[in-house]
Amino acid sequence: MFGNLFNLQIIQGGSTSLPSDSVSTAGLEETLADTASSDLLIIDLIIDSWPIMLPLFVLSIIAVYIWAERYSAIQKASKIDSSFMASLKNSVSQGKLDEAKQLCESSNTPVGRMLHKGISRLGRPLRDISTSIENVSNLEISNMEKNLSILATISGAAPMIGFLGTVLGMMNTFHKMSAGSEESGVQIGDLSEGIMYAMATTVAGLVVGIIAYLGYNLLVSKVDKVVHKMEDASLNFMDLLNEPAA
Numbered sequence: 001m002f003g004n005l006f007n008l009q010i011i012q013g014g015s016t017s018l019p020s021d022s023v024s025t026a027g028l029e030e031t032l033a034d035t036a037s038s039d040l041l042i043i044d045l046i047i048d049s050w051p052i053m054l055p056l057f058v059l060s061i062i063a064v065y066i067w068a069e070r071y072s073a074i075q076k077a078s079k080i081d082s083s084f085m086a087s088l089k090n091s092v093s094q095g096k097l098d099e100a101k102q103l104c105e106s107s108n109t110p111v112g113r114m115l116h117k118g119i120s121r122l123g124r125p126l127r128d129i130s131t132s133i134e135n136v137s138n139l140e141i142s143n144m145e146k147n148l149s150i151l152a153t154i155s156g157a158a159p160m161i162g163f164l165g166t167v168l169g170m171m172n173t174f175h176k177m178s179a180g181s182e183e184s185g186v187q188i189g190d191l192s193e194g195i196m197y198a199m200a201t202t203v204a205g206l207v208v209g210i211i212a213y214l215g216y217n218l219l220v221s222k223v224d225k226v227v228h229k230m231e232d233a234s235l236n237f238m239d240l241l242n243e244p245a246a
Contacts, residue, residue, distance in 0.1 A: 052165030052201040056158060060208045063154045066147045067215040074144055074222045077110050080229060088115065089240050097122065110140035110226060111233045118237055126241060133237070137230050144223050148216060155212035162205015169198025 084107055091100035097119055104116035117136040121129045173195060 048197050049165055049169070049201050052161060052168075053204060055161055056201075056204045056208050059154050059158050059161075060211070063151055063208065063212040063215060066151050067212075067219065070144075070147060070151075070219050071222070074219060074226060077140075077144060078222065078226045078229070080109055080111055080233075081107065084112070085233060085236055089236070092119065092122075092240060110137070110144070111230050114140060114230060115233060115237055118234075122241075126238070129241065130234075130238060133234050137227075137234065140230070141223070141227060144226060148219055148223075151212055151216040151219070155209050155216055158208035158212060159202075159205045162202040162209075165201025165205070166198045169201065170195070173198065 084103070088100055088103055091097070091103060100119050101116055104112040104119065106112075114133055114136045118129050118133045121132045
């Protein structure tokens with residue numbers, strides 16, 4: 001009798017452990033299924049909202065290209081040898097104008113091109129020299145700021161395009177609500193899915209806009225630093241020309 005009771009307890013114990021394994025396996029499968037469905041949902045969001053996502057993707061590529069190209073150009077323009085102005089002053093004070101021009105050309109920077117123009121105008125009134133330097137500096141600043149307006153436009157246009165997608169998506173959702181209420185009622189799952197599609201474009205637009213906005217302000221700050229160097233070099237050069245008269 002004790003043997004039968006012992007066997008019964010073993011059988012009962014084994015039967016209680018099986019459902020635990022089954023539940024854990026089922027939970028794992030459900031978790032994997034939820035993960036796969038969430039990944040598919042993100043892909044579906046992008047695919048279903050492609051009329052808005054495609055322009056935003058193109059704008060993001062343009063913004064990254066402009067930022068990289070302008071950053072490299074402005075970074076190159078800002079590199080000025082610390083001994084440049086000292087060497088230039090020494091050459092000009094000694095009357096070695098050809099050497100000073102060669103020094104400006106070898107620098108290949110906005111400051112060098114600006115001062116090269118000033119040296120080529122030596123012998124004329126100081127006002128004419130100052131005007132020629134100012135004209136060249138304006139051209140150099142315009143070249144450094146090339147395509148920055150496009151980056152600023154993208155920073156403002158991308159969020160608006162995203163909002164447009166949201167409005168269109170909500171209009172489509174409300175249309176489904178009105179059509180569903182007339183037929184067999186509205187399903188909450190359909191409404192939430194439509195709202196997610198609508199909000200996805202807003203998120204994409206804000207991301208592109210924020211990236212473009214930060215990139216634009218970074219480039220503007222770098223241009224301002226180069227402009228400050230150009231103004232400093234121009235003042236030093238004009239002071240050098242005023243020294244003999246003093």
